[in-house]
Amino acid sequence: MYHLKKFNVTSGKYRKLFSSVAKVIDVSTDDKTNITRVYLQRPPVNSLNSHLLTEISYIMDDLEKTKCKGLVLTSNIVNIFSAGLDLTEFYKTDIQKLSNFWTTLQNTWLKLYTATFPTVALINGHSPAAGCLLALSCDYRIMLSPHYTIGFNEAKIGIPAPFWFIEVMQSIIGSRKTELSVLTGQMYKTDEALAIGLIDETAINLTEAESKVNSFFKNIIAFPGKSRSLMKKDCRDHIVQKFLLKKDEERELVIEFIMNPKTQKNIELYFKALQNKV
Numbered sequence: 001m002y003h004l005k006k007f008n009v010t011s012g013k014y015r016k017l018f019s020s021v022a023k024v025i026d027v028s029t030d031d032k033t034n035i036t037r038v039y040l041q042r043p044p045v046n047s048l049n050s051h052l053l054t055e056i057s058y059i060m061d062d063l064e065k066t067k068c069k070g071l072v073l074t075s076n077i078v079n080i081f082s083a084g085l086d087l088t089e090f091y092k093t094d095i096q097k098l099s100n101f102w103t104t105l106q107n108t109w110l111k112l113y114t115a116t117f118p119t120v121a122l123i124n125g126h127s128p129a130a131g132c133l134l135a136l137s138c139d140y141r142i143m144l145s146p147h148y149t150i151g152f153n154e155a156k157i158g159i160p161a162p163f164w165f166i167e168v169m170q171s172i173i174g175s176r177k178t179e180l181s182v183l184t185g186q187m188y189k190t191d192e193a194l195a196i197g198l199i200d201e202t203a204i205n206l207t208e209a210e211s212k213v214n215s216f217f218k219n220i221i222a223f224p225g226k227s228r229s230l231m232k233k234d235c236r237d238h239i240v241q242k243f244l245l246k247k248d249e250e251r252e253l254v255i256e257f258i259m260n261p262k263t264q265k266n267i268e269l270y271f272k273a274l275q276n277k278v
């Protein structure tokens, strides 16, 4: 839940709009530009659980209401943009909890993907699976180089990337590259991601990244927002409409797949390997 707050931070340049009790995100808006920065900050790796997704969802609602001019989605956790979905939401869960979790993910994603204002992912750390989806759902991606990785690694866990993850990636890098990418669970280093068009720009540090973010907004905000948001809707509508049509059916398939004992075993093994890695 958010407490609506308005107070000045960092020399008055940004006003803090919302603060969450658990502080899994931090939000600040530039007074002059009305561009909002949303920092994911759920230690240790910004894995997306129900709580974090719900917070993102609330923020998206508020930003639509307050006629936000732009959103920068980034992370306050060193070296991590987001580790994707929180695997504990999948492991030893029950059908109702899983169903609620998946609905929250679906609704939150839809809000980000269909945001009427321009959105930029400033990818300042690793970004596997649903972390990659968050970035791909923004309008523009700037990623710090050279050490981070991004991609859909679901194949390596033994779970299929959902069709809408895949279609979002296809819309950015094309069908062939997406197919190879998801079937092999490929994670791309920053320069590789740039080479296949998964991201738009790289930056060697945060200062350069911020300057590129500002240039992006300068270019895009110069034009009337209504026509831009209509064109964005047209570009994304085929994915959105299919998603809306299949949303409930998909949730049922996910539940069936995840609750299967074989899948549970795969998640357990993957999780243990993660925790025991040296």
Ligand SMILES: CCCC/C=C/CC(=O)SCCNC(=O)CCNC(=O)[C@H](O)C(C)(C)COP(=O)(O)OP(=O)(O)OC[C@H]1O[C@@H](n2cnc3c(N)ncnc32)[C@H](O)[C@@H]1OP(=O)(O)O
Residues within 6 Å of the ligand: 044, 045, 047, 079, 080, 082, 083, 084, 085, 086, 087, 088, 126, 128, 129, 130, 131, 153, 154, 157, 159, 160, 161, 162, 254, 257, 258, 271, 274, 275, 276
């Ligand atoms: C049909 C169903 C479709 C389902 C679709 C799912 C999409 C998804 O998003 S599934 C999630 C996929 N995510 C991953 O596979 C990421 C796994 N994590 C990593 O690769 C690394 O943790 C990292 C590169 C993000 C960070 O590496 P780093 O060395 O900095 O940290 P670690 O020591 O690996 O991790 C610290 C801590 O965090 C736990 N953890 C990591 N990722 C997750 C996660 N996704 N969910 C829950 N917990 C996670 C990790 O086990 C460590 O825990 P301990 O400190 O207890 O050992």
